[in-house]
Amino acid sequence: MESWLLATILHLGAVSAQANPAAPSGTTYGWVDQANGRGTFDILWGSLFTIFLCTWTSLHLNIPALKERRIHRWLRKLRWMVQAIMGPEFVVAFATGQKVEARRSVEQWKRSGYTGWTMRHGFYANMGGFIVEPRDSKPFPVNSKQLHYLVTRGYTPFPLITGKEIWDKSKQDGFQKILTLVQTLWFSIQVLGRAIQHLPITTLELQTFGFVFCTFAAYYQWSNKPLDVESPTFIKLEASTAQILVEAGNLPGASKPYSFTPLDFIDNQSPSWLTEIQPRLHFRMGPRERPLPRFTNDKFPVIGASRDAFVLFTVIMAYCCLHFIAWKFFFPTHTERILWHVGCIVIVATTFIFLACETYQDGHRLGRWQRWYLKLFPKNPVHLARVDTMEKRRREMEFVPFWEVVIMSPVTMVYTLARTYIIVEVFVSLRSLPSGAFNSVNWSNFIPHV
Structure with missing residues (x-):
């Protein structure tokens, strides 16, 4: 699916240079009512409705907290909708990371002899689908790693819920999927048809096409994750959290006070923007209740070197480079055109820096550099001792080290400024469009006839 959309983007780039000339031969218009062709409202409605479906x-x-009010759930989804508009490529990154973690959970359970654990189970657990009820603490969610620990050590039996039962909890019906698919495909066909017939394409339509591209990629990565689940599965524990911690022995972190849930020593869901990064920056924190009543949606993905990492890199860079298609589009003023050029370059450069830093840091988080070091050098005692030192530092290091914060803070600010300008410009530029932008595609030209 990503390959089809990527081919469409490349075709748009090949033909759109003639579609939107820098200096149109005809006159320009502001607001245009619908006549025989299309009007400004048609451009706005088609794009905004598609963006809404894509976000x-x-x-x-x-899954939200058990006693959370509906208005809070609605506001959280609205905030994520805004974030998806500001950076749809990062939504794809989160979806990819969640898919990779779900696959790792399947592999972990399979190694322990539990073949009934599926990708849907992995997504469901990591989204807060399983709530444990210990004897001495409030109920709290457990992810796949934490549940695997409890099951393999006999604290609770393997959950009997099936993949089909998990999918029944999803609120996404067939009509919603069909509506989204039809609208996004129809919008893409219209944009492609305009490019083929060399009709001007607005920057708003080009931006919307980018949302379609990222939406299809995220849908593919989330294909096994249920949507809008509100009722989790409860698991009663006969043991207390104190007993679990005592029997954990000398496992790292078991003897320390927990930060999020009593099972932090197994996996502390690190890092999360709401619960970890914001407190360091003295912003408003996320859920303040402990144990955490829900898993936040902003856990940074640890993807590692895999096919999904390559797909993610391709999708993100393709989306960023898509803005270059409008390099020679018509803009109301020369200044706006120059600012668009600068914004395109900034978005690509900052995104590449972000991906490079995350790739390097992922190598430390997963111990990849230690393994490569052993492959490059003989396994003599000196090299093995150095690898042991590297492994010890890896376990003690912060998930997001200080050097990455120093680099990524200005990069994020510059990216945000460039992205904000592009979003504002796609609407502001509607005040002056070439006359050809209001011509409709002549679909009869695509129908074979004698």
């Missing part, structure tokens, strides 16, 4: 209806957020 609001396609976001697969984690």
Whole structure:
């Protein structure tokens, strides 16, 4: 699916240079009522409705807290919708990371002899689908790693819920999927048809096409994650959390006070923007209740070197480079055109820096550099001792080290400025469009006839 959309983007780039000339031969117009062709409202409505479907209806957020008010759930989804508009490529990154973690959970359970654990189980657990009820603490969610620990050590039996029962909890019906698919495909066909017939394409339509591209990629990565689940599965524990911690022995972190849930020593869901990064920056924190009543949606993905990492890199860079298609589009003023050029370069450069830093840091988080070091050098005692030192530092290091914060803070600010300008410009530029932008595609030219 990504390959089809990528081919469409490349075709748009090949033909759109003639579609939107820098200096149109005809006159320009502001607001245009619908006549025989299309009007400004048609451009706005088609684009905004598609953006809404690509953000609001396609976001697969984690399960909310048990007693959370509906208005809070609605506001959280609205905030994520805004974030998806500001950076749809990062939604794809979160979806990819969640898919990779779900696959790792399947492999972990399979190694322990539990073949009934599926990708849907992995997504469901990591989104807060399983709530444990210990004897001495409030109920709290457990992810796949934590549940695997409890099951393999006899604290609770393997959950009997099937993949089909998990999918029954999903709120995404067939009508919603068909509506999103039809609208996004129809919009893409219209944009492609305009490019083929060399009709001007607005920057708003080009931006919307980018949302379609990222939405299809996120849908593919979230294909096994249920949507808008509200009722989790409860698991009673006969043991107390104190007993679990005592019997954990000398496992790292078991003897320390927990930060999020009593099972942090197994996996502390690190790092999360709401619960870890914001407190360091003295912003408003996320859920303040402990144990955490829900899993936040912003856990940074640890993807590692895999096919999904390559797909993610391709999708993100393709989306960023898509803005270059409008390099020679018509803009109301020369200044706006120059600012668009600068914004395109900034978005690509900052995104590449972000991906490079995350790739390097993922190598430390997963111990990849230690393994490569052993492959490059003989396994003599000196090299083995160095690898042991590297492994010890890896376990003690912060998930997001200080050097990455120093680099990524200005990069994020510059990216945000460039992205904000592009979003504002796609609407501001509607005040002056070439006359050809209001011509409709002549579909009869695509129908074979004698």
